[in-house]
Amino acid sequence: MSAIETTLFGFMSRFNQRERALLGVLMLVFFVTAVGVLYMMRKSSFDTARAEIAELREALVLVRTKGTAYDTEKKEKEAREGRIASAQPIVFSILLEEAQKDLVTGTLRGEEERPSMVVDEEKGLTKRVVAFEVRNVALEELLNFLAKLEGQPGNILFVERLMLRSPSALEDRLNAEVELATWQLQKPEEPAPVPGGEEGES
Numbered sequence: 720m721s722a723i724e725t726t727l728f729g730f731m732s733r734f735n736q737r738e739r740a741l742l743g744v745l746m747l748v749f750f751v752t753a754v755g756v757l758y759m760m761r762k763s764s765f766d767t768a769r770a771e772i773a774e775l776r777e778a779l780v781l782v783r784t785k786g787t788a789y790d791t792e793k794k795e796k797e798a799r800e801g802r803i804a805s806a807q808p809i810v811f812s813i814l815l816e817e818a819q820k821d822l823v824t825g826t827l828r829g830e831e832e833r834p835s836m837v838v839d840e841e842k843g844l845t846k847r848v849v850a851f852e853v854r855n856v857a858l859e860e861l862l863n864f865l866a867k868l869e870g871q872p873g874n875i876l877f878v879e880r881l882m883l884r885s886p887s888a889l890e891d892r893l894n895a896e897v898e899l900a901t902w903q904l905q906k907p908e909e910p911a912p913v914p915g916g917e918e919g920e921s
Contacts, residue, residue, distance in 0.1 A: 809874055809901050811849040818868055824892070825856025825864070833898075843904050848879065853895045855886075861895055868899060876901050 811832055819827045833848040853861060869876050880898035 808903055809847070809871075809876075811847075811899075814868070814871070815849070815851060818864060821867060822853070822856065822864060823860060825853045825860055828852050828854060838902065844902060845904075846900060846902050848898055848900045850896070850898045853897065855892045856895065857891060858893060861893060865897070874901060 812830065815827060815830055829850070829852040831850050833850065836846045836848075838844045838846050853864065856864070865878050865881075869878060877900050878897060879900040880896070882896040884894045884896075886892065886894055
């Protein structure tokens, strides 16, 4: 038996059975209290961390919705809407016919305009999409062709979908399926004047 065990045994031997039980209860209460205090300290630390994270999130939301980034996005949106409002309606067939003249090896086929979709009914904003294929075209030639379509002055055009297929692993030509989208504002129709006149006196 070690010296520590001997000392502890000698210390406990001084108490009777009732005092040992009370001492055991006291030690248990001390242990539970210490665990509770540690838990409360940890909980308080976690709550503080959560509060700081919530404040950071709120600050980020304010920066996005009320700060410089929000103002920039708002101005960009207003500029896009201004371009859409001033743009002339696009005739896809004429646009593609003119752009096809720049194709050297590729050929354009399968032009089909999708039904227009209302994006914002209150503002009269509609989205129009035309689908077509470009066959037997080199990659660089295709990219230049699409860049010219998207770069039409005075209009907003965007290649919404592009799927490339290679007809042969031995050739550097591609077949491309393209969907080109544009947006336009439908001007509200002015109400027709109601015909009427003053009734003559009889």
